[in-house]
Amino acid sequence: xxIMEGYLPVTHAIGWTAASLPFLVWGxxxxxxxxxxxxxxxxxxxxxxxxxxxxSALKLPSVTGSCSHPTGIGFGTxxxxxxIMSVVGCVVLLFQALxxxxxxxxxxxxxCFSMAIAGGYSAWAIWRLGGAxxxxxxxxxxxxxxxxxxxxxxxxxxxLALAFPDPVGGVAASTVKFLGVFAVTQxxxxxxxxxxxxxVMNLLRSHAGEIVAGFAPALKGAAR
Amino acid sequence: xxxxxxxxAHTNRWRTQGGPMALFCAGLMGCALLAPPLAAAPFVAAAxxxxxxxxxxxxxxxxxxTLLVPAGFLATGALALCVTLDLEHARLGFSxxxxxxxxxxxxxxxxxxxxxxxxxxxxxxxxxxxxxRRARVPAVVLDLLLLVYRTLFVLDxxxxxxxxxxxxxxxxxxxxxxxxxxxxxxxxxxxxxxxxAARLERGLAARGYVDRxxxxxxPSTATRHTYAVAALVPALVAVAAVVLGxxx
Numbered sequence: 001x002x003i004m005e006g007y008l009p010v011t012h013a014i015g016w017t018a019a020s021l022p023f024l025v026w027g028x029x030x031x032x033x034x035x036x037x038x039x040x041x042x043x044x045x046x047x048x049x050x051x052x053x054x055x056s057a058l059k060l061p062s063v064t065g066s067c068s069h070p071t072g073i074g075f076g077t078x079x080x081x082x083x084i085m086s087v088v089g090c091v092v093l094l095f096q097a098l099x100x101x102x103x104x105x106x107x108x109x110x111x112c113f114s115m116a117i118a119g120g121y122s123a124w125a126i127w128r129l130g131g132a133x134x135x136x137x138x139x140x141x142x143x144x145x146x147x148x149x150x151x152x153x154x155x156x157x158x159x160l161a162l163a164f165p166d167p168v169g170g171v172a173a174s175t176v177k178f179l180g181v182f183a184v185t186q187x188x189x190x191x192x193x194x195x196x197x198x199x200v201m202n203l204l205r206s207h208a209g210e211i212v213a214g215f216a217p218a219l220k221g222a223a224r
Numbered sequence: 225x226x227x228x229x230x231x232x233a234h235t236n237r238w239r240t241q242g243g244p245m246a247l248f249c250a251g252l253m254g255c256a257l258l259a260p261p262l263a264a265a266p267f268v269a270a271a272x273x274x275x276x277x278x279x280x281x282x283x284x285x286x287x288x289x290t291l292l293v294p295a296g297f298l299a300t301g302a303l304a305l306c307v308t309l310d311l312e313h314a315r316l317g318f319s320x321x322x323x324x325x326x327x328x329x330x331x332x333x334x335x336x337x338x339x340x341x342x343x344x345x346x347x348x349x350x351x352x353x354x355x356x357r358r359a360r361v362p363a364v365v366l367d368l369l370l371l372v373y374r375t376l377f378v379l380d381x382x383x384x385x386x387x388x389x390x391x392x393x394x395x396x397x398x399x400x401x402x403x404x405x406x407x408x409x410x411x412x413x414x415x416x417x418x419x420x421a422a423r424l425e426r427g428l429a430a431r432g433y434v435d436r437x438x439x440x441x442x443p444s445t446a447t448r449h450t451y452a453v454a455a456l457v458p459a460l461v462a463v464a465a466v467v468l469g470x471x472x
Contacts, residue, residue, distance in 0.1 A: 004294055006336020007329060010257040032364050040425060046368060047421035050375030051414055054383045087365065091372050098344040099226050101294050105340055106257060166308050167321040173309040181304050199407030
């Protein structure tokens with residue numbers, strides 16, 4: 001779910017871009033380090049970007065100047081890590097804005113913050129936490145994918161609420177309003193994406209375990 | 225839409241005018257965001273549409289049909305802005321101030337979407353990536369942009385083919401089967417994307433690829449005159465918007 005082109009006032013657009021920049025700079029540094037150590041990963045990361053693009057191009061309309069779709073960020077974060085995935089997510093958002101009229105250039109910073117940064121880092125935190133408390137890997141993947149979707153939706157709602165506070169109830173009421181209208185599409189979608197990610201991991205594990213484990217050792221035996 | 229916009233960017237009449245068009249669109253976007261929306265948005269949208277359809281000869285049907293999807297999202301989004309929520313009494317109501325915000329926001333966003341679509345339909349990807357290179361965006365990001373761009377279309381076609389094949393085998397007849405098949409499609413797509421990446425890697429390595437992917441762009445036909453016109457039109461739009469905005 002991305003905020004449309006021109007939807008945010010200019011100060012908010014600049015503010016969210018500034019908030020995203022440190023994460024992107026860190027992500028570019030991690031990407032450079034990864035490619036220096038493993039140059040062959042370049043094309044795999046690019047393929048991951050293309051995969052995320054195609055997955056997230058499945059749109060559903062929503063009622064807040066935005067639309068909903070599976071983000072693929074949870075899946076990508078588990079594969080490549082949150083720092084690199086924030087850069088890949090930003091690249092995907094740029095192509096979506098230009099080739100699908102979905103999202104926007106002026107709202108790229110805000111969308112990047114909600115989807116690629118907040119969504120990516122929350123997925124990574126859940127994935128690591130699940131591993132630390134020895135949750136079943138399938139459940140951890142489900143939670144990482146579903147909750148990162150929900151975090152993206154919550155952050156987008158807050159972004160919209162800060163830009164458009166309710167005339168009566170202010171930012172708090174506006175946040176509740178946007179969370180409420182997004183929930184109709186986003187909560188079922190988050191659960192669907194979580195289940196879908198577990199199914200995908202199971203299929204990959206059973207049919208292509210060696211290939212996947214070759215470049216993402218964290219996934220070896222992950223979804224059960 | 226993906227293929228249509230990209231094909232249009234590579235075949236329109238102004239495809240070699242990347243620099244002036246970037247300046248033109250940046251200027252119009254500045255007007256859309258900074259000038260009073262009620263006055264500026266119609267001018268911005270008209271200028272961007274005229275540049276795309278009349279100037280660059282982007283097919284009008286494609287341009288306006290593509291605008292319909294975001295327009296639908298904007299229309300539904302405007303409804304949410306018109307509604308106010310009283311948390312104390314848990315009551316929803318119509319807000320005049322919210323309606324004014326909705327109108328201004330929708331107009332600003334509609335103008336912004338038109339400008340972005342104008343840019344996307346006129347400037348080919350390789351050209352705007354070359355502009356980003358001039359703006360000193362890190363090479364590793366540009367390389368990633370080019371590689372992702374190369375994989376997008378192949379993966380999109382693969383995904384459509386997989387979904388069509390599943391559909392032909394009645395793969396979506398029940399919700400349960402549909403869910404399982406969606407997961408299969410995504411898993412197969414992921415494996416295909418890895419295979420494509422491996423093939424692309426071999427092909428590029430055979431051509432001496434190390435860490436930079438040179439892309440030849442057609443020589444630019446931009447002149448000082450075209451840059452001047454590209455700057456003048458948004459300036460005129462801004463003046464008109466400010467004058468009209470002051471009168472409102």
